[in-house]
Amino acid sequence: TDLHTSIDEFQFDNVFMNASGVRCYTKDELDELAESDAGTLVTKSATQAKRLGNPSPRYARLELGSINSMGLPNEGLEYYLDYALSFQKAHPDKPIFLSVASLSMEENLAMAHTIEDSDFNGLVEFNLSCPNVPGKPQTGYDFDRTQEVLTNLFSFFTKPAGVKLPPYFDLAQFDQMAAILNQFPLKFVNSINSLGNGLMIDPETDTALIKPKGGFGGIGGAYAKPIALANVRAFAQRLDPKIRLIGTGGVTNGRDAYDLILAGASLVQVGTLLQEEGPAAFTRLTRELRAVMQTKGYNAISDFKGQLKVLS
């Protein structure tokens, strides 16, 4: 069985990759991902300047996943652009993703110009869904702002790009968001980011588990699987077929990845599981996905991608 997949001209020998923000903050972490069985990698969402992020504890493992309010800590765009430029020289056959998150329109456009004017030849993931910057509403839940950001971006940006979206929970929202996204030359849409602003409690101390925002943080892991499946499926049904889907959320084994691909995903990102198990998780996930495919009689991702059936 072959886990090869593609997004247009970009070929990957394996469907798995990390979710932005997980084990991808430093060159060492990124190199570990590059050396793992993952097909590619994405950098931590960058802002123009380096950010320390929120006070700790800002991440906690939960019974069925995780909660985080990191606050967009990152080394700054230049650091990740440098990494990407040296990476693509060393690995010309392995396209990678550069993630950017903006805190303002100006910053977003400035970073996009920097990338546009660079020799980066991978894919850019514009993160419209960071839920953890105090006082900053996430762009992905403001349709007018999303329209404005993408209109400004694609008035000059020509490199391959896509967006990372928050989860939506209403069919009218899928319709509205898809109508916006279909206006732009996007290579991909990545659903979902963490379930924004969850809250968990320490039973010993009756205290919120994490410090930032009174304990409010994005939820990941198994809790996210049914929402991720629905978001990938809903956009696969509504987006121009030229726009590929990346599925993120709730992958704990090969079957979870298989399900995201059935829903329409061309690539599968792994967050909480990677955080907890380390890059070796990709070896297990690859083995398990191959086993599911063999059981079903499939040899390639394209044999079953998007082939979710419904009861008639």
Ligand SMILES: C=Cc1c(C(=O)O)[nH]c(=O)[nH]c1=O
């Ligand atoms: C980029 C900020 C994000 C963060 C963060 O840095 O707090 N956490 C998430 O779960 N998703 C994000 O998009």
